[in-house]
Amino acid sequence: MSNSLIPIVDLSPFFKEGDEEGKKRAKEIIGKACSESGFFQVKNHGVPVDLMARALNLSKTFFGYPNQEKLKSSPGIGAPLPAGYNTQRDHSQDKNEYLLVFPPGSSFNVYPSNPPEFREVLDETFSYLVKLGMLLETTLNECMGLPPNFLREYNNDRSWDFMIGLHYFPATEAGNNGLTPHEDGNTVTLVFQDEAGLEVCKNGEWILVTPSEGTITVNVGDAIQVLSNNKMKSSTHRVVRPKGKSRYSYGFFYNLHGDKWVEPLPQFTTEIGEKPKYRGFYFKDYQKLRMRNKTHPPERPEDVIHITHYAI
Numbered sequence: 001m002s003n004s005l006i007p008i009v010d011l012s013p014f015f016k017e018g019d020e021e022g023k024k025r026a027k028e029i030i031g032k033a034c035s036e037s038g039f040f041q042v043k044n045h046g047v048p049v050d051l052m053a054r055a056l057n058l059s060k061t062f063f064g065y066p067n068q069e070k071l072k073s074s075p076g077i078g079a080p081l082p083a084g085y086n087t088q089r090d091h092s093q094d095k096n097e098y099l100l101v102f103p104p105g106s107s108f109n110v111y112p113s114n115p116p117e118f119r120e121v122l123d124e125t126f127s128y129l130v131k132l133g134m135l136l137e138t139t140l141n142e143c144m145g146l147p148p149n150f151l152r153e154y155n156n157d158r159s160w161d162f163m164i165g166l167h168y169f170p171a172t173e174a175g176n177n178g179l180t181p182h183e184d185g186n187t188v189t190l191v192f193q194d195e196a197g198l199e200v201c202k203n204g205e206w207i208l209v210t211p212s213e214g215t216i217t218v219n220v221g222d223a224i225q226v227l228s229n230n231k232m233k234s235s236t237h238r239v240v241r242p243k244g245k246s247r248y249s250y251g252f253f254y255n256l257h258g259d260k261w262v263e264p265l266p267q268f269t270t271e272i273g274e275k276p277k278y279r280g281f282y283f284k285d286y287q288k289l290r291m292r293n294k295t296h297p298p299e300r301p302e303d304v305i306h307i308t309h310y311a312i
């Protein structure tokens with residue numbers, strides 16, 4: 001396993017005037033990656049590298065606290081997803097604990113009060129990742145050949161974006177699963193990690209994403225796959241826990257507001273004479289079904305809800 005199959009895209013041309021050639025090159029790599037595996041990495045992405053390192057270090061400190069302290073930030077009710085500190089149920093195959101936050105200022109958020117600077121760093125990291133999500137969405141818009149700003153205008157409400165700080169327990173004799181193979185439901189996910197463990201499926205093979213400082217991995221989610229009628233691929237990935245050490249990561253989910261209607265766009269169906277491969281749905285219904293997979297894991301794996309639930 002190696003990650004030479006996962007392209008690393010230099011985004012610096014998007015942060016300076018004039019480098020049209022550099023932008024074009026980056027877009028070509030991104031377009032190809034999104035239509036093949038739905039997965040690539042980015043560097044020079046505008047998110048300060050030292051901020052990413054601080055966020056990882058602070059989450060290490062937080063998850064190292066006794067449960068009593070962590071449980072002080074247990075989720076309230078009413079949010080689309082449980083904001084705050086969460087553990088997996090004992091029988092869950094996913095062996096991690098996590099802290100979930102919505103955008104800075106969201107009334108759903110339940111921040112830990114310790115370590116004291118954690119809240120500010122979470123908010124700052126979130127704000128940078130939103131900007132990166134927007135840049136990648138604009139790039140995808142172009143790769144998909146959509147009218148300028150189409151995705152930006154469709155996905156114009158940022159209140160359902162969320163970020164999770166994850167702590168995976170070290171692998172044991174009993175198993176090394178961290179997260180079972182899955183696709184993300186949203187539009188675009190950004191991940192950074194301190195230890196290897198994230199693997200992506202390409203042509204039926206699992207490829208390890210080796211962490212390198214300052215690099216962010218990007219994967220396309222189900223919403224883009226549906227809108228593009230499968231032109232873009234929602235990446236299948238999993239997390240394998242390393243032996244003898246904990247693993248920390250952040251996942252940022254550039255999302256859709258729950259009231260958005262998701263269905264294959266005419267550009268990928270009627271306008272080119274192709275049948276839609278999915279029926280339409282409200283995003284909140286899909287997100288709820290996916291959350292239920294976690295809170296009430298079905299006994300039979302075939303009963304876990306995936307995007308195929310809406311396939312025609």
Ligand SMILES: O=C(O)CCC(=O)C(=O)O
Pocket residue numbers: 164166179184191193197198237239249250251
């Ligand atoms: O922890 C990671 O590296 C990936 C997390 C992930 O895939 C997810 O939360 O959906």
Ligand SMILES: [Fe+2]
Pocket residue numbers: 182183184189237
């Ligand atoms: Fe994921």
